[in-house]
Amino acid sequence: xAEEHEALTGAFSGLGVDESSLLSVxxxxxxxxxxxxxxxxxSPFFKPHGSFERCEDxxxxxxxxxxxxxxxxxxxxxxxPWERDARWIHHxxxxxxxxxxxxEIACTRSSDELLGARKAYHALxxxxxxxxxxxxxxxxxxxxxxxxxxxYRYEGSRVDDDVAKSEAKALGHAxxxxxxxxxxxxxxxxxxxxxxxxxxxxxxxxxxxxxYGKSIEQDFAGESCLGETVQCLGSSASYFSKVxxxxxxxxxxxxxxxxxxxxxxxxxxxxxxxxxxxxxQQHKAKLEDKIVKNTRGNYRDALLSLVGV
Amino acid sequence: xxxxTIPGSLPSPADDCExxxxxxxxxxxxxxxxxxxxxxxxxxxxxEIRRAYAEIYGEDLLKSLDKELTRDFERAVLLWVxxxxxxxxVLANEVVRKWSPGNRVLIEIAVARTADQLFAAKRAxxxxxxxxxxxxxxxxxxxxxxxxxxxxxxxYRYEGSEVNTSLAKSEAKMLHEKxxxxxxxxxxxxxxxxxxxxxxxxxxxNDYKNQFGNPINKDLKSDPKNEFLSxxxxxxxxxxxxxxxxxxxxxxxxxxxxxxxGALTRVITTRAEVDMKQIKELYYKRNNVxxxxxxxxxxxxxxxxxxxxxxxxxx
Numbered sequence: 317x318a319e320e321h322e323a324l325t326g327a328f329s330g331l332g333v334d335e336s337s338l339l340s341v342x343x344x345x346x347x348x349x350x351x352x353x354x355x356x357x358x359s360p361f362f363k364p365h366g367s368f369e370r371c372e373d374x375x376x377x378x379x380x381x382x383x384x385x386x387x388x389x390x391x392x393x394x395x396x397p398w399e400r401d402a403r404w405i406h407h408x409x410x411x412x413x414x415x416x417x418x419x420e421i422a423c424t425r426s427s428d429e430l431l432g433a434r435k436a437y438h439a440l441x442x443x444x445x446x447x448x449x450x451x452x453x454x455x456x457x458x459x460x461x462x463x464x465x466x467x468y469r470y471e472g473s474r475v476d477d478d479v480a481k482s483e484a485k486a487l488g489h490a491x492x493x494x495x496x497x498x499x500x501x502x503x504x505x506x507x508x509x510x511x512x513x514x515x516x517x518x519x520x521x522x523x524x525x526x527x528y529g530k531s532i533e534q535d536f537a538g539e540s541c542l543g544e545t546v547q548c549l550g551s552s553a554s555y556f557s558k559v560x561x562x563x564x565x566x567x568x569x570x571x572x573x574x575x576x577x578x579x580x581x582x583x584x585x586x587x588x589x590x591x592x593x594x595x596x597q598q599h600k601a602k603l604e605d606k607i608v609k610n611t612r613g614n615y616r617d618a619l620l621s622l623v624g625v
Numbered sequence: 626x627x628x629x630t631i632p633g634s635l636p637s638p639a640d641d642c643e644x645x646x647x648x649x650x651x652x653x654x655x656x657x658x659x660x661x662x663x664x665x666x667x668x669x670x671x672x673e674i675r676r677a678y679a680e681i682y683g684e685d686l687l688k689s690l691d692k693e694l695t696r697d698f699e700r701a702v703l704l705w706v707x708x709x710x711x712x713x714x715v716l717a718n719e720v721v722r723k724w725s726p727g728n729r730v731l732i733e734i735a736v737a738r739t740a741d742q743l744f745a746a747k748r749a750x751x752x753x754x755x756x757x758x759x760x761x762x763x764x765x766x767x768x769x770x771x772x773x774x775x776x777x778x779x780x781y782r783y784e785g786s787e788v789n790t791s792l793a794k795s796e797a798k799m800l801h802e803k804x805x806x807x808x809x810x811x812x813x814x815x816x817x818x819x820x821x822x823x824x825x826x827x828x829x830x831n832d833y834k835n836q837f838g839n840p841i842n843k844d845l846k847s848d849p850k851n852e853f854l855s856x857x858x859x860x861x862x863x864x865x866x867x868x869x870x871x872x873x874x875x876x877x878x879x880x881x882x883x884x885x886x887g888a889l890t891r892v893i894t895t896r897a898e899v900d901m902k903q904i905k906e907l908y909y910k911r912n913n914v915x916x917x918x919x920x921x922x923x924x925x926x927x928x929x930x931x932x933x934x935x936x937x938x939x940x
Contacts, residue, residue, distance in 0.1 A: 431744065431781070434781050435781075438781075438783050438784070438785070442783060442785055442787050443783050443822075444780070444781055444782055444783045444820060444822070446776070446779075446780060446781070446820050447782075447783065447820035447821060447822070450816040450820050451816070451820075459812070462776065462820075463775070463776075463779075466776065466779035466780065466781070467759070467779070468744070468747055468757060468759065468779065469757055469760075470751045470755065470756050470757040470760070471751070472751070472755055474755040474756075479764075503771070503772075507763045507764070507771070507775070510759075510763075511757060511759045511760035511763045511764075511775070512760055513756070513757065513760070
C-alpha cells in the first residue's frame with residue numbers, strides 16, 4: 317500500500333500529471349474503497365473535516381492546472397505560430413501577464429514571423445498590436461515596447477562597423493546617465509534597439525564589450541524591459557535557457573512554469589538544439605534530464621519529443 | 626482607377642523589347658517610340674518587358690534608358706519602368722538622407738499605400754540598400770519629427786471598418802486638449818495618429834468637428850510657421866482622403882514658380898495605375914481646368930508627352 321501511496325503522491329508532484337501511474341493504482345484498487353480511504357487519511361492533499369476527509373482547495377486548483385498542461389501544449393503545438401504569438405501577446409495586454417513575453421516574441425521571431433503575428437492579431441482581435449500596446453501599457457517602457465512590436469528589421473549580414481561602434485558608445489552613455497534619465501526612456505536607446513538589424517546589434521554589443529569591459533547584458537541586467545530586450549537580441553538561446561531553468565525551480569510561480577510550455581513549443585522547430593547546448597553549458601545538466609526529473613506523464617513525453625531526445 | 630490607355634491586344638514582351646532596342650539604335654533616341662510602348666503597358670507587362678530585355682540584350686532596361694535619356698523625361702521613365710515597390714523604395718531612399726520637414730514623400734508612402742504595398746516597399750528597400758527603411762528614417766531625423774515619422778512608417782494598421790464610437794469621442798477630446806495646450810508632439814497625439822485604424826481615425830476626426838465646431842486641421846493651423854503642425858495636417862489630410870491630398874500636391878507642383886517636376890513626376894508615376902482618374906476629377910472640380918491642359922501648359926517636350934500619355938486625354 318505504501319508503494320501505491322508513493323505512486324499517487326509522485327503522480328501529482330511536478331509539472332503535468334503522471335497519468336499512467338494513476339491508472340495502475342486505479343486498476344489495482346478496484347472494489348477496494350478502504351484503500352482509497354487509507355490514502356486520504358495519510359495524504360496532505362486531504363484534510364479531516366468532521367466525519368470525512370475533504371479535498372484541499374489548493375490541491376483541486378493545482379490538479380486543474382497540472383492536468384491541463386498536456387492539453388495546453390497540444391493545442392499550442394497544433395496552432396499556427398502566428399496565432400500562438402498573437403494570442404500570447406493579447407493575454408499580456410488584456411490579462412496582465414508579464415510583459416517580458418511581448419519582448420520575447422518581438423525580439424526572437426524573424427521579421428516575417430513577427431509580421432505574421434501582427435496579421436493574425438488583426439484577424440483575431442480587430443486591432444493592431446502596436447495600437448493595443450500603445451494604448452494599454454502605462455509604464456515608462458511603453459515606447460520601447462511599441463518600437464519592438466512594430467519592427468521589420470533588415471535580415472541581412474551587412475553591417476556598418478563605424479556606426480556599430482558609435483551606437484555602442486551611445487548605449488554606454490545612456491547607462492552612465494541612468495541617474496538623470498531612465499535608459500528605457502532614452503530615445504537613442506529605443507532607436508538603436510528597435511530599428512537596427514540583429515546582425516548590426518550583435519556587432520554593436522561586441523563593441524560595447526570591448527569599450528566597457530562588461531557585456532551589455534550585465535550592464536542592462538537591472539533595467540526593466542531593457543534587460544530582457546538586450547538578452548533576446550544578443551543571444552536568444554541563452555535567454556531561453558534561463559527562462560526554462562526558472563520553471564524547474566522551487567520558487568517558480570505560475571508564469572514561470574507556463575513559460576516552459578511556451579518556450580519548448582515555440583522553439584522546437586527553430587533553435588531548440590542550440591538552446592539545449594547552451595542549457596547544458598549554463599546549468600551543468602542536460603535539459604532532457606531536467607525535464608524527466610521535474611515533469612510528469614503525457615506532458616513530460618510531449619516535452620521530450622519536442623525537445624528531441 | 627487607372628488612366629492608362631492600353632491597346633486591345635498587347636504585343637509580346639519580346640516584340641516590345643525589339644521596338645525599344647530600335648529606339649535606342651543609332652545617333653539620338655526615338656523618344657516617341659519609347660513613349661508609345663512604355664506609357665501604354667500595364668505594370669505586369671512592363672515587368673515582363675524588363676525581364677525579356679535583360680535576357681535578349683544582356684542589359685537591364687533601366688541601364689539602357691539611363692544611357693539614352695536625360696533629365697525630367699529620363700527620371701519619369703525610369704520611375705515608371707520600376708516595380709511599384711522598388712519605385713517607393715527608391716523615392717524613400719532619396720529623401721531619407723536629407724530629410725526636411727517640407728518633404729512629403731515618406732508621408733505619401735506610409736499613408737497613401739495599402740499595408741501590403743508598404744511592406745513590399747520596405748522589402749524592396751532592404752534588398753536594395755541593405756538596411757531597413759525604419760532604421761534610416763530613425764537615424765536621419767531627430768526630435769519630434771523622429772518621434773512621429775518612425776512609428777508612421779512602421780505602422781501596420783488594422784484595415785477593418787469597425788469603429789469604437791466612445792473611443793472616437795474620448796480620443797477626439799484628447800486631441801482637442803493637446804492642441805489647445807499646444808502639446809502638438811505629445812505622445813498621445815502621436816499614438817492616436819500613428820496606430821489607430823483609418824476607419825477609427827475618420828470617426829475620431831468627425832467627432833472632433835461635431836464636439837468642437839472646427840475640423841481638426843483648422844485648429845492645427847494656429848501657427849502657420851510651425852513645420853511640425855504642417856506635417857501633422859498633411860498626415861491627417863492624407864488619411865482622410867488620399868486622392869484629395871494628392872490633387873493638392875499636383876496642384877501646388879504645377880502652380881509653383883517654375884513647376885516642381887519632382888512632385889509632378891512622383892505623383893503621376895505612382896498613381897497613374899491606382900487612382901489618377903479620381904485625382905483628375907478632383908482637379909477639374911477644384912481648378913475648372915483639366916489636369917491634361919494644366920500639364921500640357923506647364924511642361925514641354927518628351928517629358929510633357931510622357932506625362933500626358935500616362936494621365937490620358939479627357940472626354
